[in-house]
Amino acid sequence: xxxxxxxxxxxxxxxxxxxxxxxxxxxxxxxxxxxxxxxxxxxxxxxxxxxxxxxxxxxxxxxxxxxxxxxxxxxxxxxxxxxxxxxxxxxxxxxxxxxxxxxxxxxxxxxxxxxxxxxxxxxxxxxxxxxxxxxxxxxxxxxxxxxxxxxxxxxxxxxxxxxxxxxxxxxxxxxxxxxxxxxxxxxxxxxxxxxxxxxxxxxxxxxxxxxxxxxxxxxxxxxxxxxxxxxxxxxxxxxxxxxxxxxxxxxxxxxxxxxxxxxxxxxxxxxxxxxxxxxxxxxxxxxxxxxxxxxxxxxxxxxxxxxxxxxxxxxxxxxxxxxxxxxxxxxxxxxxxxxxxxxxxxxxxxx
Ligand SMILES: NC(=O)C1=CN([C@@H]2O[C@H](COP(=O)(O)OP(=O)(O)OC[C@H]3O[C@@H](n4cnc5c(N)ncnc54)[C@H](OP(=O)(O)O)[C@@H]3O)[C@@H](O)[C@H]2O)C=CC1
Ligand SMILES: O=C(CO)COP(=O)(O)O
Numbered sequence: 001x002x003x004x005x006x007x008x009x010x011x012x013x014x015x016x017x018x019x020x021x022x023x024x025x026x027x028x029x030x031x032x033x034x035x036x037x038x039x040x041x042x043x044x045x046x047x048x049x050x051x052x053x054x055x056x057x058x059x060x061x062x063x064x065x066x067x068x069x070x071x072x073x074x075x076x077x078x079x080x081x082x083x084x085x086x087x088x089x090x091x092x093x094x095x096x097x098x099x100x101x102x103x104x105x106x107x108x109x110x111x112x113x114x115x116x117x118x119x120x121x122x123x124x125x126x127x128x129x130x131x132x133x134x135x136x137x138x139x140x141x142x143x144x145x146x147x148x149x150x151x152x153x154x155x156x157x158x159x160x161x162x163x164x165x166x167x168x169x170x171x172x173x174x175x176x177x178x179x180x181x182x183x184x185x186x187x188x189x190x191x192x193x194x195x196x197x198x199x200x201x202x203x204x205x206x207x208x209x210x211x212x213x214x215x216x217x218x219x220x221x222x223x224x225x226x227x228x229x230x231x232x233x234x235x236x237x238x239x240x241x242x243x244x245x246x247x248x249x250x251x252x253x254x255x256x257x258x259x260x261x262x263x264x265x266x267x268x269x270x271x272x273x274x275x276x277x278x279x280x281x282x283x284x285x286x287x288x289x290x291x292x293x294x295x296x297x298x299x300x301x302x303x304x305x306x307x308x309x310x311x312x313x314x315x316x317x318x319x320x321x322x323x324x325x326x327x328x329x330x331x332x333x334x335x336x337x338x339x340x341x342x343x344x345x346x347x348x349x350x351x
Contacts, residue, residue, distance in 0.1 A: 001025055002168065005068050006076040007087055009036060009061065011049040011279065012104055013078030015141035017059050019174050020076075022147070027059045030068035032087075037063035049279070053145045066094040073130070074100045074168070077120075080280040081107025081190075084116060088123040098130040102165055106136065106189040106245075107282045108289035113296065115186040131161035134182060135169065136189040137240040138248035140255070147173045153240050154178050155185040177240065184236030187227040189245055191304075193283030194290055195219030196249035196257035197264075198307050201317045204265020211321075215303060216250050222301045226290070229297045257283040264310065265317055287311055302327065 002025045006013045009031030017027045031037045040046050040061040044054050055061070062068040069075065069091065079087050084105060101124070103116050114122065117132045137152030144150050154169070154176050156162040166176040179185055195215060202211045223246075224237040236242055249255045260281045263273045274281060291308040294301040306324050309315040 002074055003072055004028070004074045004076065004168070005030060005072045006078055007065075007068070007091070008076075008078035008083075009040065009046060009049070010078065010080075011141035013076070014046045014050045014053075014055075015144040016076055016078060016104065016135075016169075018053065018055070018145055019169055019171065021056050021058045023168065023171055025058070025168070028068045028072070029055075029059055029061050030065060031061065031063060032065075034063045037061045050141060050145050052142075065090055069094050069099075072099065073097060075102065076135075077101055077103040077105065079105065081105050081109060081116060081282060082285060084119050085123055088120065092123075092125055092128055095128045098128050100130045100133065100161060100164070102133045102135055104135050105282075106193060107286050108187075108190045108293070110285055110288040110292065113289055113293055115183065115190070117182055117186060131156055131158045133161050133165045134185050134189075135165060135176070136185050136245070138244040140248065140252055142254045144174065149173050149175075151175045151177065151240055151244070153185055155180065155182045155241075157182060179236060179239065179241070181233040181236045183230055184227055184232030184234075185241045187230060187232050188223060188237055188239075188242040190282070190286050191223045191226070191290060192219075192242075192246040192249050193257045193281075194287050194304055194307055195223070195246055196255050197261040197281075197283040197287070197311075198303055199250035200255075200258040200261020200263075201265035201307075201310065202261075202321075203258075204262040204267075205317055205321070206265075207321075212250065216246055219250075219303050220246055222303055226293055226297060226299045226301060229299055230293070256281050260284070270311055284311060 004020055004025050005028045006017045007030050009029050017029045020027050101120055105116050120132050133156040135152055135154050139150045139152050154162045154165040159180055162178045166178055170176040199212050199215050224234050228234050256277055256279050260273050260277055287307050290304045306320040309320055310317050
């Protein structure tokens with residue numbers, strides 16, 4: 001039995017607190033808004049983010065960060081990508097010993113183009129950071145909190161730490177695998193949100209399953225192409241944090257990215273969609289980051305570019321679909337064969 005603190009009292013932080021509590025651990029769930037935490041303390045329910053589940057006694061909701069991390073050496077970081085640096089800066093003031101940081105966020109920081117574990121290593125004082133582990137995979141909070149079968153992957157530069165996290169979380173409904181490819185796991189988790197937004201737009205426009213299958217398949221090719229250039233093992237993209245997470249996010253009504261895309265496809269404006277959602281839609285910021293990554297690494301990412309035009313250049317989704325379909329002819333597998341065989345990627349026409 002361990003004492004573990006979860007930072008971030010949103011959907012995913014709360015669902016993971018439930019998994020840890022089911023495994024017999026004592027969990028502190030920290031949230032930054034006092035009134036939100038007080039309402040959880042009062043009702044034992046996280047009304048805003050996970051209204052159907054009552055929290056058991058071994059989850060303590062806490063609004064004070066120093067209290068939440070006192071005498072703790074394992075922390076789950078479950079806030080949106082854009083809040084990571086701010087939370088880490090606050091956290092360090094209150095740590096008196098090194099901690100294992102388990103991050104579960106799916107994003108890439110625009111401009112710096114850092115992955116989450118890179119942001120953590122940059123922000124944390126070395127003497128306060130034992131290891132960084134990423135836990136990622138096809139896992140909607142709504143289903144995990146109902147104890148429905150779910151599989152995820154634990155990844156770290158230090159495989160002992162990844163295995164420790166596997167042991168903390170694994171149980172009869174939450175199966176945890178390990179994978180040493182941190183870059184692939186983080187890139188797959190972040191970039192699938194872009195494709196989920198595009199799949200939602202396609203559904204919102206009234207296109208059918210053919211279009212969605214095309215987006216998912218060619219989206220994965222795009223993710224594998226940039227991921228491999230960034231140092232990922234291409235095989236990771238055929239696993240849980242690649243195609244697995246792509247499937248669940250592009251096809252589930254639980255996905256905020258798919259739902260946001262769906263509203264955009266039906267003609268709503270980005271700002272009103274994000275306001276309506278009330279929860280994080282990571283794919284929007286990640287599209288900006290991926291657009292910059294494609295330029296930096298000189299990798300063709302046509303779906304990402306098309307989505308960027310819809311989100312940030314006011315292009316109509318139907319027009320970008322037309323442009324995508326009208327591109328020059330190409331060989332389907334050429335890039336992937338090159339990636340698998342470790343050859344240089346052809347950036348010409350094979351898209
Ligand atoms: N939901 C899911 O099923 C899954 C989510 N993820 C990933 O987990 C991460 C978190 O997502 P999720 O929990 O779903 O998001 P939610 O939108 O459900 O919740 C986000 C939580 O973070 C809090 N927060 C926002 N900014 C800050 C800040 N500056 N300091 C402290 N807390 C802050 C929010 O507080 P407030 O209420 O004040 O806004 C809220 O409690 C994302 O990267 C997501 O991609 C990964 C797998 C599954
Ligand atoms: O990452 C997720 C499922 O694996 C959650 O996706 P959304 O953020 O789109 O809801």
